Amino acid sequence: MVVIRLARKGAKKRPFYSIVVSDKRSARDGRYIERVGYFNPVAQGKETKLLMVNERVQYWIERGAQPSLRVAALWKEWEKKSGVAVEA
Numbered sequence: 001m002v003v004i005r006l007a008r009k010g011a012k013k014r015p016f017y018s019i020v021v022s023d024k025r026s027a028r029d030g031r032y033i034e035r036v037g038y039f040n041p042v043a044q045g046k047e048t049k050l051l052m053v054n055e056r057v058q059y060w061i062e063r064g065a066q067p068s069l070r071v072a073a074l075w076k077e078w079e080k081k082s083g084v085a086v087e088a
Contacts, residue, residue: 002065004057006039007032016040019052019071021060036060039074052078 001024008029010016017039020032037052052075061067067075 002033002060002063004036004060004065004067004071006068006070014042019074021056021065034060037078050074050078050081054078054082 002021003024004019004021005028006017007020007022008015008017018032018035019037019039021034021036022030022032026032034056036056037050039050040047041049043049057067057075
């Protein structure tokens with residue numbers, strides 16, 4: 001099964017997450033198929049907190065990929081921010 005989930009990057013106490021499409025059996029921070037965005041929960045000032053490529057996320061969902069609960073919530077947030085209609 002293919003999933004869309006967060007892969008942690010960054011330093012200790014400074015999390016940074018890549019939003020990736022990967023096989024469910026692979027490790028959280030391990031091998032992935034494609035990177036479709038990122039999430040920076042500690043962004044300050046003009047730093048971008050969230051970026052997603054809607055076309056690629058929709059492509060993978062159409063082919064059966066399951067987003068994690070957190071990624072689904074981030075995707076809704078991205079939809080509101082960017083004004084792009086998302087069908088899930």
